[in-house]
Amino acid sequence: MPDVSSDLPAGSIRGWISLPENIRSPWWELGRRLLLALAILAGTVLLVFLDRHGYRDANDPTGDVGFIDSIYYTTVTLSTTGYGDIAPVTPQARMINAFVITPARIAFLVLLIGTTLEVLASQGREMFRVARWRKHMGQHVVVVGYGTKGRSAIETLVSNGQNREAIVVVDPSPIAMQEAHADGLAVVTGDATRREVLRRAGVAEASQVIITTDRDDSNVLATLTVRQLNPDAYIVAAVREHENAPLMKQSGANAVITSSDAVGRLLGLSSMSPMLGLVMEDLLTTGDGLEVAERDLLVTEVGRQPQSLPDQVIAVVRDEKVYRYFDPVVTQLARGDRLIVVRPARELPWAPRPGTHGEALASDD
Template identity: 75%
Template sequence: MSDESAQPVARPRGGVALPERLRSPWWELTRRLLLAFAILAVTVLLVWFDRNGYHDSNDASGKLSLVDAFYYTTVTLSTTGYGDIAPVAAHSRLLNAIVVTPMRIAFLALLIGTTLEVLASRSREIFRISRWRKHMGHHVVIVGYGTKGRSAVETLVNNGQDRERIVVVDPSASALQDAHADGLAVITGDATRRDVLQRAGVDSADQVIITTDRDDSNVLATLTVRQLNPSAYIVAAAREQENAPLMKQSGANSVITSSDAVGRLLGLSSLSPTLGAVMEDLLTYGEGLEVAERPLLVNEVGKQPQRLPDQVIAVVRDEKVFRYFDPVVSQLARGDRLVVVRPAKELPWAPRPGTHDEDFAEEG
C-alpha cells in the first residue's frame, strides 16, 4: 500500500515538478560500489606516483612497488593500518592528511552506509507488504488503470471509499506510476491469470471493477474473478453492446457499455443540448446534481416515492430495481433502498439534511 509519502504535496503554481526517479536498491548499491572502486583506484595511483615519499619496513630497499601501493591503499582506506608502510616525506604526510583521509571517509560511507540503506529499505518494504496483506480484506479491486479505471477510483474515493482499501491490477509501467502517484496499491500483472488476482486478494474482495480496453480480456478476467470469489460484486466494462450478455454469463453483476453510453449521450446532446448538459451534469462528480443510492428512513415507510424530499427515480427492493412509478413500490417498505437525484453538495449515501439522526428502515 501507499506509505506516508503518498499524501499530496503542495507545489508552487507554475513551478517545474519533475517525476521522481525510482531505482532498484541493487542498482543503487552497484553504482556506489563502482564509485568506491574508483576512489580505491585513484588512491592507488596517488600513492604509486608519490612512492618515493613512503617507506616499506618489510623491504630491504624500503621502496614501494605497485602491489605495495595497492596493499597500502586497501589497508588505509579500510582503517586497518598495519604500519609496515608509512609516509615519511613531509609532502607525502601532508597529501595523506588533506587527500587520502577524506577519501577514506568517503570510501567507508559508501560501503557501510549503502549496505545499511539497502538492507533497511528492503526490510521496510517487506514489512509493509506483509502488514498490508494481513489487513487486506473487504476491499475493491480495479482491473485496468486507464481512463475508466481512474474515473472509477475517483468516484469511489469521493463517495467515502478509503484509498487503502483499493487495489489496482495492471501490467503496464505507466499505470503503476499513475496509481502510486494516486496513493494506491498496485499488483503488476495480467488480470486474466489466477496467481495475479490472488496476489490482489480477489478472494476476499467485496467488489471488483474490470475496465481493460479489450472485451475478450474483460470476459476472461470476469470468469477468473468469479471462480476465485463467488460472492464478489463484479462490474465490467464492455466496448461493444453485443459482448455485454457474454460478460453477464461469465459472472458480471453489472455491465456498462462504454461506446453505447457515449453514443447515446452524443445523440441526446444533438437532439437537445439542454438535455445533454443535464446528463453530463449527472455524470460529473461534485458539481450540480448527483445520482445516489441511500437507505429508507423509518419515517418514510408507507409513503409514496413521489412524496419524499429527495427526487426518487428508482426503488431497490429484494435486489430488484423498480421505477418510481411502478405499482409494486407505490408504498415504500422496510428494507427498500432509494436511488435519488440530489444536490452534489450533499453526501450521496446520507439521508437528507436534518434527518441524519433518524433510524434506517431496515428489514427485521
C-alpha cells in the same frame, strides 16, 4: 490501455505486489553510494600519487612509489587492511594521512556498510509492509486495468467514501503502476487472466471487483477467473461491444457496462439537445453539479410517496429489485427500501440529506 497480456516481457515477474512508496528505490541508493565510494577512492589515489615522494615502498630497492603503488596503497588503506609495506615518511604525507585520508577511510566504510544495511532494511521493510497489507486486506475492491475507465471508477469510489488503502489495482503496465502509485494505490503487476495474479490481489477476499481492460475477450476470461476464486464477489465489468454483454453476464458479472453504447447515446443526446447532453454529463461527472446517489430510507419517510420526499427520487430498491419511482409497487415506501436520488454533488452521496443526520433509518431495528 494496452492489452493485459502484451505489456510484460518474457521472463518478467508476474503477480508482483508493490505498494506506493515515497522514498527512493534502494537500488538507486546503492548506485549513488557506489559512485560516491569510487569518487573517494579515485580522489585518494590522486592525492597519494601527487605526494608520492613522501612515501616509501619497502619492497622496492629504490623506495619509489608509482601510480600502481598509489592504487595499491589507497585500496589497502581505505579497506583498513594496511600491510605496512608502503608508508608515509615525510611530515606532510603523515599530516595528509591523519587529516584527509583517515576521514576518507571512515566515509568509505560508512558508505559500503550503510549501503548494505539500507538495501537489507529496505527489502525487509517492503516485505513487512506487504505482509501487514495482506493481513488487513479483506472486503476490499479490486480494479483490473488502470486506464481511463479504471481511473474514473476509482475516483468515483474514493469521492464516495471508499478508502484508497482498500483498493488494489491489477495491471501489467509499468506506466500504469507508476500512475497508480502516484495516486496512492497498491498495485499487483501482472496479467489479470491468470489465477495466481488475482490471488495475490486478494480477489478471494474482495467484496467488489471492477474489470475495465480494453479487450472484451480479456474481460470475459478475467471475469470467469474472478468468479471461480470468489463466488460471492460483486463483479462489474465493461465491454466495448453490445453483443458481448450477454457473454459477460454468463461469465459471472453482476453488472455489465457497454462503453460504446453509453458514449454513443450521450453523443446522440448532445446532438439532439445540447442542454440535455450537458445535464447527462453533469450527472456522470463526480464532485460537481448534480450526482446520482443511493441512500437509506429514513423512519420519517416510511409510508410516504417517492415524489413527496425532499430528494428527487428516480428509483426505489426493494428486495434487490429496482423500481421506477412511478411504479405502482412502490407507491408507498416501506422499511428496507433504498432510494436512488439526484442531489447536489456537494452533499455526501451515501448519507441522508443535510438536516436529517442523526435520524433513525428505516432499516434499523
